[in-house]
Amino acid sequence: MPRRARILAGGYPVHVILRGIDRAAIFFEDEDRRFFLDTLGMASQEASVAVHAYVLMTNHLHLLMTAERTEGIPKVMKQVAQGYAQRINRRYRRTGGLFEGRYRSALIEADRYLLACYRYIELNPMRASLVVAPGDYPWSSYRANALGSADPIVRPHARYMELADIESERLAAYRRLFEDALSTELLECLREGTNGGFVVGSQQFERQIAAMVGRRTWRGSPGRPRKESDISQQGELPV
Template structure:
């Protein structure tokens, strides 16, 4: 079966997941996480991608980005992946591939599904049983989004900015999103969309994106919130 074409629309959020080869670790010591984050910052800036959320797990990573152009995500992930593999192989005296094929991704509809996806990403360590609360996990964007901790990678989406007039209000309202447990059906919807390089959103949005994919015509964005 031919693999699904990756659908990218400028400024529409994109959830990305990349796994270690055979689901083996891709981070081995604390320095690896720090190097990856620095390379992510550089690659995102060079490729014109805004990173809204991230988490680095032991054997995979999640990113939520808004690309400036259709080519931006591929440029970012290629640069990031190659540079990090070079570092790991040199640092840990290993050879061969580190990543399991191409990264997977899905378009994310604004409003409801944007925050669903952002919560899905930052709650990953909790679901994995690594910590009791996302605040306890160092290698994610939760501290920046929920408590305003300095992070030179995270760039708030317009929807995040709309959570409140002041930063303290935005952080408080963001933390409130995590007080309710995500339904299992919603978790499965995120997983299915991302693993299938599909679309996460309402039925109407999914249908619109299916038409865009089939005709190779990108629809213009509607209802975008700007600062």
């Protein structure tokens, strides 16, 4: 059975998850994390991909990125995953695959879900009970986005910049977003959308992207699968 093509489009933010094979560790020392970020920085610059948020956990990682061209994110992920896996295999004298396979991704509607995705990513260490506050974790973009710390990886999205015109006010506004917990519904929406390779957004946004890529962009219902042509028929879309 052929693999389902990813839903990607230039200019739209994408949430990416990459896990270790069998949920095993992919980062063993701080030097590994620094190497990964250096590789990500070079690859994203070469492919004209902006990294807005990231977190490096022990056995998986999250990225929020926007590419100028549709092929940008696949190029970055291939370069980073291959280069990092080769480095780890050499460094620790191991063989075989490091990652579970293909990275998982979801196209994110910027107006409604982008800042929630920022928070979802940067709150990962707290949900894993590794720290008591997101700023305590050194391997995420929180310190750049919330505290203004220098981070060569991070490039802010326009939606983030709209929080305020003055940097100090923008940082404060971003920190205030973390005062409210993400709802269970929103957490599941981001998880299911990314793990399933769908779009995270409103029905109008789903229709817009479906028309662009020529196929369904939302999780299907049980029963007979829709034909590809159905996605353009208003009456066949979910309500």
